[in-house]
Amino acid sequence: TQKIIIDTDPGQDDAVAILLALAAPEELDVLGIVAVAGNVPLPLTERNARIVCELAGRTDVPVYAGCDAPISRPLITAEHVHGTTGLDGPPMEEPTMPLQDKHGVDYIIDTLREEPEGTVTLCPLGPLTNIATAFQRAPDVVGRVKEIVLMGGAYFEVGNITPAAEFNIYVDPEAADVVFKSGVAITVVPLDLTHQALTSPERIRPFREMGTKVGDTIAAWTDFFERFDKEKYGSEGAPLHDPCVIAYLIDRSLMSGRHINVEIETSSELTLGMTVADWWRVTDRPANATFLKDIDTDRFFALLADRIGKL
Ligand code: BDR
Ligand code: CA
Numbered sequence: 001t002q003k004i005i006i007d008t009d010p011g012q013d014d015a016v017a018i019l020l021a022l023a024a025p026e027e028l029d030v031l032g033i034v035a036v037a038g039n040v041p042l043p044l045t046e047r048n049a050r051i052v053c054e055l056a057g058r059t060d061v062p063v064y065a066g067c068d069a070p071i072s073r074p075l076i077t078a079e080h081v082h083g084t085t086g087l088d089g090p091p092m093e094e095p096t097m098p099l100q101d102k103h104g105v106d107y108i109i110d111t112l113r114e115e116p117e118g119t120v121t122l123c124p125l126g127p128l129t130n131i132a133t134a135f136q137r138a139p140d141v142v143g144r145v146k147e148i149v150l151m152g153g154a155y156f157e158v159g160n161i162t163p164a165a166e167f168n169i170y171v172d173p174e175a176a177d178v179v180f181k182s183g184v185a186i187t188v189v190p191l192d193l194t195h196q197a198l199t200s201p202e203r204i205r206p207f208r209e210m211g212t213k214v215g216d217t218i219a220a221w222t223d224f225f226e227r228f229d230k231e232k233y234g235s236e237g238a239p240l241h242d243p244c245v246i247a248y249l250i251d252r253s254l255m256s257g258r259h260i261n262v263e264i265e266t267s268s269e270l271t272l273g274m275t276v277a278d279w280w281r282v283t284d285r286p287a288n289a290t291f292l293k294d295i296d297t298d299r300f301f302a303l304l305a306d307r308i309g310k311l
Pocket of ligand 2: 010013014039125126
């Protein structure tokens with residue numbers, strides 16, 4: 001079993017990712033969930049993380065609130081995609097499980113110090129503010145991380161928040177820069193891959209037919225989440241970005257990519273937050289990340305439905 005900390009800004013796709021992780025107890029031990037400001041402000045992302053744990057019947061999973069703003073920039077949010085609550089779609093009740101008192105960054109630092117070295121995987125599904133802040137505040141924990149598997153960035157598909165940048169990296173490029181320079185083994189799940197993980201009526205039907213609250217909720221979230229991509233891009237469905245990170249941890253044969261150099265643009269106004277990926281290895285900059293690019297979409301959706309059906 002891989003011990004993981006999920007760092008997240010739910011977000012309907014973050015919510016599905018959390019549910020998938022909680023539905024895979026043989027492969028994944030979710031030590032805790034840390035919320036970060038991103039899709040919506042922190043009070044909503046930590047609330048939404050608790051809603052998702054309650055939906056899964058897993059009020060034993062501790063939920064922490066991390067940073068409420070990027071390291072050195074004002075927060076940019078994505079209500080235009082996720083709605084004003086971040087989890088718009090089906091009506092959701094306010095959560096009753098408590099938020100942990102400890103700050104999310106302290107939780108990350110303490111957990112990495114307490115657990116045996118090289119045993120904890122970090123799964124960032126939002127801006128990298130919490131992870132970078134932990135690394136800056138406690139450099140001793142950097143070498144204790146097993147690996148980071150994150151959703152963020154884009155190269156061939158380029159941006160979804162600016163022409164050059166993907167949302168999670170764009171919101172806090174300084175944080176992303178710290179993480180990509182940290183020396184930790186990083187696997188990147190970029191838009192190039194997640195734009196192949198598109199919902200469709202056929203792929204969501206199994207969730208509608210589960211006859212469970214979780215299945216109904218995912219179907220209703222998808223209906224909401226899709227409307228943005230349908231209107232904006234005329235696509236049939238919406239990319240399930242964040243669940244790809246969890247699916248990869250469950251079955252690495254689902255995705256493939258290259259071990260290459262990836263640098264973060266932090267100064268150009270035009271291309272701020274761009275993940276400059278040396279896919280063709282045209283520089284001799286050392287490889288610092290595995291940049292995934294392709295996914296077996298049918299097997300991904302089959303895994304998702306199979307596991308979620310067990311919740
Ligand atoms: C990423 O941004 C958020 O809106 C999604 O939850 C995902 O993590 C995609 O660019
Ligand atoms: Ca997210």
